[in-house]
Amino acid sequence: MESDSEYHIYLTSAAVAVGCVCATYYFTKTKNRLRDAVEAFHYLNINVVTTEDVCDDVISELWRRCNTHRALGFDCEWVTENGRRQPVALVQLSSYDGYCGLFRLCCLKKIPESLKNLLEDETIYKVGVAAADDGRYLSQDYSVELKSTLDVRHIAELCGYQTGGLAVLSADLLGVVLDKSWRQFEAESLARCGGLSRLRYGDIAFVQLKDIKPNKEAMALNKRYPNATRTKPLYHNCFLQAPDGELLCTCDNKKALWYVEKELADIVKEDPLTVRLRFEPAGRSVGDVGRYYQMTKENKCVVCGASNSYIRKNVVPREYRKYFPEIMKDHSSHDVLLLCTQCHQKSNIRDQLIREKLARVCSAPLASHTAGKYLEDQICKKIRSAARALLYQSRKHVLPKARVEELEEILLQYYPECTEITEELLREASEVDVVYPNEDYETHGLKVVEYFLVRPGGLLRLEELWREHFLTSMTPKYMPDLWSVKHNEERLKVKWNEGRLSERDLESIGVNNW
Numbered sequence: 474m475e476s477d478s479e480y481h482i483y484l485t486s487a488a489v490a491v492g493c494v495c496a497t498y499y500f501t502k503t504k505n506r507l508r509d510a511v512e513a514f515h516y517l518n519i520n521v522v523t524t525e526d527v528c529d530d531v532i533s534e535l536w537r538r539c540n541t542h543r544a545l546g547f548d549c550e551w552v553t554e555n556g557r558r559q560p561v562a563l564v565q566l567s568s569y570d571g572y573c574g575l576f577r578l579c580c581l582k583k584i585p586e587s588l589k590n591l592l593e594d595e596t597i598y599k600v601g602v603a604a605a606d607d608g609r610y611l612s613q614d615y616s617v618e619l620k621s622t623l624d625v626r627h628i629a630e631l632c633g634y635q636t637g638g639l640a641v642l643s644a645d646l647l648g649v650v651l652d653k654s655w656r657q658f659e660a661e662s663l664a665r666c667g668g669l670s671r672l673r674y675g676d677i678a679f680v681q682l683k684d685i686k687p688n689k690e691a692m693a694l695n696k697r698y699p700n701a702t703r704t705k706p707l708y709h710n711c712f713l714q715a716p717d718g719e720l721l722c723t724c725d726n727k728k729a730l731w732y733v734e735k736e737l738a739d740i741v742k743e744d745p746l747t748v749r750l751r752f753e754p755a756g757r758s759v760g761d762v763g764r765y766y767q768m769t770k771e772n773k774c775v776v777c778g779a780s781n782s783y784i785r786k787n788v789v790p791r792e793y794r795k796y797f798p799e800i801m802k803d804h805s806s807h808d809v810l811l812l813c814t815q816c817h818q819k820s821n822i823r824d825q826l827i828r829e830k831l832a833r834v835c836s837a838p839l840a841s842h843t844a845g846k847y848l849e850d851q852i853c854k855k856i857r858s859a860a861r862a863l864l865y866q867s868r869k870h871v872l873p874k875a876r877v878e879e880l881e882e883i884l885l886q887y888y889p890e891c892t893e894i895t896e897e898l899l900r901e902a903s904e905v906d907v908v909y910p911n912e913d914y915e916t917h918g919l920k921v922v923e924y925f926l927v928r929p930g931g932l933l934r935l936e937e938l939w940r941e942h943f944l945t946s947m948t949p950k951y952m953p954d955l956w957s958v959k960h961n962e963e964r965l966k967v968k969w970n971e972g973r974l975s976e977r978d979l980e981s982i983g984v985n986n987w
Contacts, residue, residue, distance in 0.1 A: 517573055535591065544623075545568060545599055546566065546569075547566055549610060550563040560614040561614050564611075566599075584615045592620070594620060599620075599621060599622045600622075600623045602642075604619075604623065604624055605624065607619070616851060626642075631818070631822070707783070707785065708725070708771070710769040710770065711729040711745060711747065713729060715753070715754060721754060721758060721766075723768065730746075738750045756971065756973065760967065762963045762964045765956065765957070766806075768953065768955065771951070771953075774813035774816050775810045776816040776948075776949045779816075784811070784817040785810070785811060786817055789936050789940070790918075792918035793921060793939075796922040797932055798982060800968075800982065808936075820947050823946040827942045832917060835921045835924035849908055856887045856902050857905045859880040860900075860901075860903040860905075862880055864896075864900070884899075888902070932983050937959060937962075940958045965982075
């Protein structure tokens with residue numbers, strides 16, 4: 474360590490490495506007394522890495538220590554000069570028992586192969602705050618594709634705690650006060666995170682939940698999805714009738730009044746609003762399938778019965794349904810249910826289990842495990858960065874002469890026909906397109922749909938699989954009467970028997986005949 478002050482900073486930064494035992498100990502022992510980071514984390518074993526040989530040794534030790542929990546604390550640091558982010562200068566990794574590696578990339582000048590292999594290993598979770606964002610910078614600066622990241626704010630949110638910054642998490646969970654003037658390494662119970670999958674904080678929660686027991690009182694006070702919750706009813710339970718008065722279905726006010734405004738129907742009753750069509754509909758209600766749409770529905774969570782606020786849950790996620798043929802998208806309200814905010818989040822979390830299973834069975838990797846729809850040309854990116862730096866230099870004169878010459882040489886190698894660097898050349902190079910389509914990219918949802926199309930049961934089986942998953946994973950107590958796992962199959966069979974479905978329609982959903 475260069476100084477006591479620098480040691481103090483490193484010590485606080487390395488506080489990411491507390492595991493379940495340590496977290497529990499500090500939380501229970503210090504909940505009535507806040508301590509500073511130096512006092513709390515005096516036991517940490519901190520290793521500053523500035524050479525490749527030392528890097529290999531530290532990585533080897535981290536591999537050994539994370540063999541059981543398969544998780545490491547993770548963070549990156551960089552500086553910003555004149556409003557521009559500089560390359561990542563420090564990577565911080567720490568095991569649950571307090572072994573910390575601080576890899577000073579500003580000294581190493583690159584990411585050694587041993588460190589790269591660990592960062593790209595999918596079986597080791599990298600736990601931190603905004604870890605996925607740090608991974609993006611590592612990719613941009615060093616072409617390292619960070620795998621299996623986890624944002625600890627999801628853990629805090631699931632357990633009902635505040636999800637503010639690191640300082641809030643540290644004070645609430647560990648009873649430790651961090652100096653807010655320093656960027657810190659996160660602390661969290663890694664043993665409790667071991668079964669969680671990668672996602673960015675702010676995304677819909679696609680995480681696998683294992684043995685996390687939420688703080689129910691805190692969850693009741695903490696409002697989830699403030700922009701998505703509904704306090705107004707989803708189901709208005711208006712009635713739509715055929716011309717002879719036979720009930721066709723229930724619907725909302727907007728749909729019922731649309732028929733009236735278009736002079737396609739008349740109001741026959743105000744309360745409850747009942748509208749009678751002036752034309753014969755394509756089909757009437759038949760069997761339990763038809764009766765399902767005739768029934769009134771309650772505005773409450775189908776899992777727990779809460780009725781104060783709720784969110785619509787798509788039982789069959791849109792990422793699959795959007796590839797279904799139109800005949801399967803009709804009457805999709807059957808798979809739209811109401812969940813309270815807590816149950817909605819739990820359901821989304823547990824959905825990741827079946828997504829991962831589908832990814833394996835259908836050879837359809839999830840987006841987080843594959844290259845994106847677009848790729849970056851690293852050479853063009855280097856050219857563009859050099860040109861932009863030189864353009865900025867021409868206005869501000871902030872680069873050393875040696876650096877200017879280095880950047881100019883990069884451009885001249887790319888433009889061999891040029892003998893000098895002109896402003897016109899710089900402007901052209903600064904606009905070089907660095908992104909190009911990934912020809913091998915295929916979405917997870919499309920590949921899953923294509924897989925089921927040629928399997929017995931076709932897309933109907935994919936629907937049923939998701940419905941079965943919802944019932945088994947959430948055990949809802951207040952499902953609408955006549956809600957059926959085989960609803961679409963029963964509905965389409967009615968249309969087939971009435972002659973309103975063709976063999977071509979059956980082929981589009983992967984069914985040969987009925």
